[in-house]
Amino acid sequence: MPALSEIKIIKIEEELRKCPDCGYELGFHTSFVNAHANKEDPVKSTRELYRVILICPECGARYDVGWKIPASEWGHRIIKTPAIKLSRI
Ligand SMILES: [Zn+2]
Numbered sequence: 001m002p003a004l005s006e007i008k009i010i011k012i013e014e015e016l017r018k019c020p021d022c023g024y025e026l027g028f029h030t031s032f033v034n035a036h037a038n039k040e041d042p043v044k045s046t047r048e049l050y051r052v053i054l055i056c057p058e059c060g061a062r063y064d065v066g067w068k069i070p071a072s073e074w075g076h077r078i079i080k081t082p083a084i085k086l087s088r089i
Pocket residue numbers: 019020021022023024056057058059060061
């Protein structure tokens with residue numbers, strides 16, 4: 001698998017369908033990158049944010065158009081399970 005390309009920040013004009021790097025015209029795949037993953041910020045966010053990254057299916061170029069989405073609600077739930085005393089095992 002080839003190394004991931006650098007994420008380029010671009011702006012959507014009228015429509016973003018064509019890859020600026022290779023000219024592929026049929027749109028993009030998407031991936032999600034933790035917005036705080038590469039920051040050395042001692043203040044932790046109370047809510048995780050993900051950057052929506054567009055990936056060209058033809059050349060693999062990656063683009064950030066400024067979209068961010070919050071982590072899903074279920075990821076913050078705590079699942080409670082019955083406690084088992086170790087002495088019974
Ligand atoms: Zn491309």
